[in-house]
Amino acid sequence: MKIDKEQIQDMYLRMRKIREFESKAQSLFAEGKIPGFVHLYLGEEAAAAGVCACLDDEDFITSTHRGHGHIIAKGGDLKYMMAELYGRETGYCKGKGGSMHIADRERGILGANGIVGAGHNIAVGAGLTCSYLNNGKVVVCFFGDASTNQGTFHESLNLASIWKLPVVFVCENNYYGISMSQGRHMSIKDIADRASAYGIPGIAVDGNDVLAVYEAASEAVARARKGHGPTLIECKTYRQRGHFEGDPGTYKPAKEQEEWLKKDPLPRLVNIMKETGFTDDEIAAIDNSVAAELAAAITFAEESPSPKVESTVEDVYSDIVEEVRVR
Amino acid sequence: MSVMTYGEAIREGMSIRMREDNNVVLFGEDVGAFGGCFGVTAGMFDEFGEDRVRDTPISEGVIIGAAVGSSATGLRPIAELMFCDFLTVGMDQLVNQAAKMRYMFGGKISLPMVVRLPLGAGVSAAAQHSQSLEAWVTHVPGLKVVYPSTPQDALGLMLSSIDDNNPVMYLEHKAMYAAKGEVASLDPIPLGKGDIKRAGTDVTVIATGKMVSEALAAAETLAKEGVELEVLDPRTLNPLDVGLIAQSIEKTSRVVVITEECKRGGFAGEISAIIAEELFDLLDGPPIRIGALNSPVPFAPVLEQYYLPNKDDVIAAVKKLA
Ligand SMILES: Cc1ncc(C[n+]2csc(CCOP(=O)(O)OP(=O)(O)O)c2C)c(N)n1
Ligand SMILES: [Mg+2]
Numbered sequence: 001m002k003i004d005k006e007q008i009q010d011m012y013l014r015m016r017k018i019r020e021f022e023s024k025a026q027s028l029f030a031e032g033k034i035p036g037f038v039h040l041y042l043g044e045e046a047a048a049a050g051v052c053a054c055l056d057d058e059d060f061i062t063s064t065h066r067g068h069g070h071i072i073a074k075g076g077d078l079k080y081m082m083a084e085l086y087g088r089e090t091g092y093c094k095g096k097g098g099s100m101h102i103a104d105r106e107r108g109i110l111g112a113n114g115i116v117g118a119g120h121n122i123a124v125g126a127g128l129t130c131s132y133l134n135n136g137k138v139v140v141c142f143f144g145d146a147s148t149n150q151g152t153f154h155e156s157l158n159l160a161s162i163w164k165l166p167v168v169f170v171c172e173n174n175y176y177g178i179s180m181s182q183g184r185h186m187s188i189k190d191i192a193d194r195a196s197a198y199g200i201p202g203i204a205v206d207g208n209d210v211l212a213v214y215e216a217a218s219e220a221v222a223r224a225r226k227g228h229g230p231t232l233i234e235c236k237t238y239r240q241r242g243h244f245e246g247d248p249g250t251y252k253p254a255k256e257q258e259e260w261l262k263k264d265p266l267p268r269l270v271n272i273m274k275e276t277g278f279t280d281d282e283i284a285a286i287d288n289s290v291a292a293e294l295a296a297a298i299t300f301a302e303e304s305p306s307p308k309v310e311s312t313v314e315d316v317y318s319d320i321v322e323e324v325r326v327r
Numbered sequence: 328m329s330v331m332t333y334g335e336a337i338r339e340g341m342s343i344r345m346r347e348d349n350n351v352v353l354f355g356e357d358v359g360a361f362g363g364c365f366g367v368t369a370g371m372f373d374e375f376g377e378d379r380v381r382d383t384p385i386s387e388g389v390i391i392g393a394a395v396g397s398s399a400t401g402l403r404p405i406a407e408l409m410f411c412d413f414l415t416v417g418m419d420q421l422v423n424q425a426a427k428m429r430y431m432f433g434g435k436i437s438l439p440m441v442v443r444l445p446l447g448a449g450v451s452a453a454a455q456h457s458q459s460l461e462a463w464v465t466h467v468p469g470l471k472v473v474y475p476s477t478p479q480d481a482l483g484l485m486l487s488s489i490d491d492n493n494p495v496m497y498l499e500h501k502a503m504y505a506a507k508g509e510v511a512s513l514d515p516i517p518l519g520k521g522d523i524k525r526a527g528t529d530v531t532v533i534a535t536g537k538m539v540s541e542a543l544a545a546a547e548t549l550a551k552e553g554v555e556l557e558v559l560d561p562r563t564l565n566p567l568d569v570g571l572i573a574q575s576i577e578k579t580s581r582v583v584v585i586t587e588e589c590k591r592g593g594f595a596g597e598i599s600a601i602i603a604e605e606l607f608d609l610l611d612g613p614p615i616r617i618g619a620l621n622s623p624v625p626f627a628p629v630l631e632q633y634y635l636p637n638k639d640d641v642i643a644a645v646k647k648l649a
Contacts, residue, residue: 035628036451087451087627098453098626114455115413116385149384150416177385179361185384251361309633313622322621 001215005276007053009286011210012269014049016290018069019266021078024294025068025085025099029245034085036098041069043208043240046265047172048073050213051140051233054221060108060126060139062119065100066172066239067112070142075107078297088304095307096315108137116177117150119143120169124156127165131227138166138224140217146177146185148194157198157232166224168217169232172207174239179251195232207235208265211272238263328511334367334504336478337443340485341368341405343513345375348403351489354381355390355407355443364409365445365504391417391442395425395494398440403489410456411446411498414463425494426469437492441485447537447587448635449502454623457631459587461535461594464496465565471518472564474498476539478508480562483516490515498564500537500587521568523575527555530645531575531582533598534560538585538636545641554645564594572598573606580611583644585636590618615644 022040029038041048044066052061052073063070071081076092084091085099092102103111110126113119123141130137147153148171160167171191175182188194195202201220205212213235220231238260242249273283313322331339345351353371355363359382362369372380383390387408394406408414414421421442428436444464448457464472471493475481481499488495495518524539525546534542539560546556559575561568576582582602586595599614617640625631 036453036626037456087629093626095627095630096454096623096625098451100453100455101626114453115416117416146385149386151386151388178357178364179359180357180382180384184382306629307627309629312625312630312633313620316622 001218003211003214005278007214008273008276011049011053011214012273012283013286013290014052014073015045015210015266015269016287017078017293018045018048018072020290020294021072021081022068024298026241026245028085034099035087036100038085038099038245039066039243040239040241040245041066043260043264044172044174044237045069046210046213046269047170047207047235047237048142050210051168051170051217053214054217055138055140058108059137060110060130062110062123062126062139062141063112064119064143064147065112065114065116066144067100067102071102071104071109071112074109076102076104076109078293079300082297082301083304086301086304087306088301089307090300090304094311094315116144116147117152120147120150120152120156123167123169124160124165127160127167127230128163130166131163136225138168138221140168140170142170142172144177145171145173145175145182145191146180148191149185157195157200157230160230161198161200164227164229166227167230168220168224169230170217171232171234173234173236176239176243176252178243181251190234192232192234200230200232202232202234204234204236207237208263208268210265210269328509330507331478331482331510332504333475333478333481333499333506333508334365336481336510337367337485337499338369338371340482341489342371342374344486344489345371345379350401351403351405352379352381352397353405353407354383354393356383356385356409358382358407363407365501367504368407387413387416388420391420391425394440394442395420395428395438398438399428399436403439405441405443405489407443409445411444411460412455412458414444414460421470422467426467429493430469438494439492441488441495441497443497443499445499445501447500447502448619448624448631449537451626451628451631453626457624459536459619461498461564461586461588462592465594465597469494470565471495472498473518473562474535474564475562476524476536476560478506479510479512480516480522480560482510483512483514484518484562486515487518491518498536503537516562518563519566519568520563521559521561521571523557523571524560525556525558527557527579529555529579529581530648531557531559531572531579532641533572533582533584534558535564535586538587541636541638542585542641545638545645548638548642549645554649556645567598567601569601569605572602573609576602576606576609580609581648582610583615583617583641583648585617585641587636588618589621590616591621593618612648615648617641617644
């Protein structure tokens with residue numbers, strides 16, 4: 001597959017944004033500026049970037065608790081994301097959702113999700129809309145290896161298959177569900193094999209090679225757009241941090257971590273870029289633009305006000321504001 | 328006598344029975360060598376081994392279902408859900424299977440199973456990791472429900488929950504795991520027995536879980552103004568110790584009920600209705616309920632604090648009754 005320079009640059013931009021955003025989220029969490037739970041996507045950037053590079057703005061995605069990467073790759077705005085992590089009024093969810101619940105309907109982002117396995121079912125519903133309206137849009141469902149042990153995964157692949165829905169199921173196999181290694185939570189090696197039970201294509205790719213991800217996803221997205229039904233793509237990758245910030249990840253063997261650090265998707269792409277003729281200056285220019293955007297996002301978050309407490313009871317319904325004086 | 332945290336007391340309760348009875352087993356997500364998402368099962372994997380302390384995949388349906396099936400056939404399982412909110416994923420196994428089996432089968436089967444349900448807000452875990460779902464589990468005939476508020480109660484209630492021959496929902500507040508308290512007794516606390524956490528003569532405050540400490544804080548403040556609250560913790564929500572509630576109200580004639588649930592449809596409503604129906608003649612005024620706002624649990628700390636009921640709400644309610 002021929003991938004032109006512009007596309008490579010575009011994927012690098014997405015990956016660099018994710019890397020910098022997550023690194024910053026890590027330190028801001030450590031400084032106590034971000035409350036709640038934060039699950040970082042560091043090390044898995046190529047999966048979201050490679051897949052989302054195949055999508056249009058109008059396409060949909062569903063995401064997970066580890067959602068920042070998907071949202072950034074799909075075009076989410078760093079300002080509103082950061083403000084949400086801070087719990088500010090200007091955040092994507094007005095401070096009501098936090099890291100685990102960022103959504104942007106305008107950008108087709110149907111939400112990060114705190115319930116493991118919930119996104120699979122929702123993606124099928126969104127796929128039904130696209131198929132029913134015949135609008136040419138597709139849905140990408142991102143999820144982790146361990147979530148494929150929920151019934152929802154199996155229900156969703158089956159239904160999407162028999163209804164030939166335009167859904168691309170993207171499994172980010174980072175080899176762990178919290179402390180449970182893949183070998184302990186399932187008896188097979190390739191999660192892509194699960195596709196055969198539902199009569200759909202299943203392919204496993206090197207999830208730290210953004211070009212390989214892009215290639216697999218382009219084909220699956222094209223198939224979905226043509227009305228030929230769903231595909232399961234397994235991206236083999238690795239989370240460089242603990243499950244959430246605060247988890248030291250001691251269950252991950254040191255040797256394994258070292259091996260995976262060598263396969264870090266960002267330096268790999270940088271090498272490819274240099275081979276393809278990108279100059280250091282060109283790469284530095286992208287990095288600088290990301291740094292500036294991120295700095296502005298943090299300033300935006302820090303200068304934004306906290307939500308007003310009265311807003312707690314707004315947005316529960318479209319038409320009713322729960323009475324404040326309920327207790 | 329020793330001082331334990333709430334989390335340690337839960338662990339000790341499970342461990343005591345696991346030492347005595349090989350049929351007591353524990354399973355759930357990351358409960359093994361990892362020690363549980365909140366560290367409650369730390370060390371149990373080493374003490375009891377992988378056969379008895381089992382990590383499960385992320386599959387709440389089969390976590391609860393395996394408790395049903397194994398308890399029906401001779402084991403005494405303790406199933407841990409990482410968060411109470413994930414009950415939704417295993418609801419069929421709980422509501423249509425666990426709760427109804429004995430009845431549907433004419434009493435010929437017993438399900439001695441415990442489901443541990445970490446619940447509650449206060450840690451900015453947002454809408455899908457913070458709920459208090461007492462009302463859901465108390466509404467279903469066939470389930471017993473306990474909710475300790477101190478390390479002592481956590482230990483004693485765990486022992487009786489394991490000993491019980493029915494499915495017991497063991498509610499534990501995730502923001503209380505580190506709270507310390509004296510554990511003077513290693514005896515089981517019978518299900519269905521409430522406890523007076525502070526004796527008083529003027530107003531009865533019925534409180535559960537983390538709201539017990541809010542009620543006690545309100546009692547401290549009001550005592551300085553000469554108002555003596557009696558703080559009653561039912562400890563078991565089903566079966567409920569109506570006798571103890573009656574005794575207390577006989578003395579005080581006034582009652583406030585505080586729970587952390589959304590107020591609408593909460594279990595506090597059930598307690599209040601029982602009081603209104605059965606103890607009306609003892610009352611000088613209506614029972615007053617205090618709950619959280621009727622919204623999902625918000626993320627931002629300022630919103631979450633506003634959402635939650637607290638001691639000031641108790642003080643305001645008491646003043647309203649005076
Ligand atoms: C229904 C449900 N069960 C359990 C959890 C707790 N939990 C959150 S993330 C997680 C592990 C998910 O692993 P995986 O799907 O592989 O995604 P990863 O974290 O590796 O990205 C667990 C057990 C949850 N949020 N929802
Ligand atoms: Mg995983």
